[in-house]
Amino acid sequence: MAYKNYILVCAGTACESSKGIALYEELEKELKAQGADAEAQLVKTGCFGFCEQGPIVKILPDESFYVKVAPEHAKKIVSEHIIKGRQVEELLYDKQQKGKSSDEIAFYQKQQRIVLRNCGVINPEFIDEYIARDGYAALEKVIFEMTPDQVIDELKAAGLRGRGGAGFPTGLKWGFTKNAVADQKYIVCNADEGDPGAYMDRSTAEGDPHSILEAMTIAGRTVGANQGFIYIRAEYPLAIERLNNAIDQAREYGLLGANILGSDFSFDIELRLGAGAFVCGEETALLASIEGKRGMPIPRPPFPAVKGLWGKPTVINNVETWANIPMIILKGSAWFSSIGTETTKGTKVFALTGKINNSGLIEVPMGTTLREIIYDIGGGIRGGKKFKAAQTGGPSGGVITEEFLDTPIDYESLQSIGSMMGSGGMIVMDEDDCMIDVTKFYLEFTVDESCGKCAPCRIGGRTNYNILDKISKGQGEMEDLEKLKDLAQAMRKASLCGLGQTAPNPIMSTMNYFEEEYLEHINDKKCRAGKCKNLMSYTIVEDKCIGCTACARVCPVNCIKGEVKKPHVIDQSACIKCGQCFTKCKFDAILKG
């Protein structure tokens, strides 16, 4: 027999610490005492991500959302809500109106899913489910009801800008290609997602492959191209499988191939697999790679929109940009441009990772603040630690510090504070992260991924990396800071493509906001986060050590010596600073610093 009601009590760590468990036990007791235990089932849940208002209780099926519920409220919840079916008004989340479900709480509405509209909803391996969610209706409209100029005007009016990171207006781009005169034109999807920590495009291709195919076909119709390519890295096997499967199904249904839906328009799409080189995400290098050449960038202009794949006019957009297009055509530019900020319309998908409670894929309207993303949607910093910075834009981006948490996010605002939108990776860092270490990581990445064609990027990147390495080892000097800045400027100005031009961004950004950390590393030979191993040591406090030998046994290099029941000593010259003794010690006898 099914229950009439379900009482969900949050048992995440945050709510537990605010007496979630006592509440659970009290509810259990009250249900029995009032004879309602057959009416309602009591369930412990994972975190609702709303810890500031915890402990949280949600009652299904009417979706009442109670916040800050104390154990003493249990009696009333059972007697009023479960037995009499009346909401306990004083506990309702204050933005939730009486009788409304939690679907309508503003907090949950901070996300808005346009790109991810079908991800986690449809089965990506069945075209029918996509079609049932208005799939290919936009294509219908473009083929049978709109002229190419109308499509371009619609995109321009919508204000859609490229989601790959640069933010170029999509309608304008399509217009260039449409107006270019050529015997052959191409459509390309850039699915070469390579920023560390970013996986928005992969998830979209895996969860909703047809949205990309439909949008590319729309572009083909609009600019007069009949061949499309999706450039995707070979290390995304599932996305490749689902895209191939989707292409086969679309061909079978006549949504790709000759005479689409009985019209005179023909269009087909093929995949091209990349070997996972970061530079191939740069559009000219990507096109070279599709042509079978080595993936190296060439100077622009001419832009691909005029002279692209095999010298022909080519529309190249990023996965997320493509996924927006069918919705814009269907729901209109007025709807789309009503979302977002003055300069940046629509939504942005972020891959939220790092020291955050609810890491995952989120989509928010442009203009959402970082605070809302991290604290309301992401559920705050893991382990209750202090927020230090968020890194956006990957190796080309920068950090956003606490003082800018309330900046509404769009292309311009992020640029003005020295970061960038980028493709959407967002890595959250707390007090345990060292900014020099983080910068070094990104530099190592860009040095590794530099194609080596131009000197500023090839030599400048390496030299900067060496300087950072020196600083992290405690051998830095004050003049190194000047050198870093000079080289960064040179790379920005003289590098051939975006990779080299933006590679110094993490340095400039962290030097700007965390100069004191650089100075500490150089002058005091200190790393406050304890990340730079050469600048820290573990020592045993004699008074606290009881000689349990736990640390000596766990030490991988056997550098801890001492007799049983007598204080131990770490041999600093042999210590590799792995920190295992620190975690193992139960008596806080080991000091880190």
Place this chain on the structure above:
Amino acid sequence: MAKMTLEELRNLREAKKKEMTQRDGNDKSAQIIIGMGTCGIAAGAKEAFDAFLDELGNHNINDTRITQTGCMGLCFSEPTVEVDVPDMPRVIYGNVDAGVARRIVREHIIGKALVSDHIFDKPAADIIK
């Protein structure tokens, strides 16, 4: 199916739309939707999938559909599974390993009670209606 005309596509869309909405109401069968993006699979969604199939088979349950979908965005709680049983609220389970999958079949599908400790809530309402 052969290549479609415009009309055939529209008819198919209408038919499928009905099918998908009816799923919630008239159709009495339960549905298990497993998030099978790379994050889900890496966290063990395939093992959970197999466990669901096996456990449903063990109990001779034939009216429950198992389908897959993409990433729900709740990567911190992968593998995630949405369970929809008629006359019960639609819920999402997180951290579903093979053991939890078997519990879901026994307690939720058969026992009509939610499985404690593994329910998560979709942090976002899909407001594109």
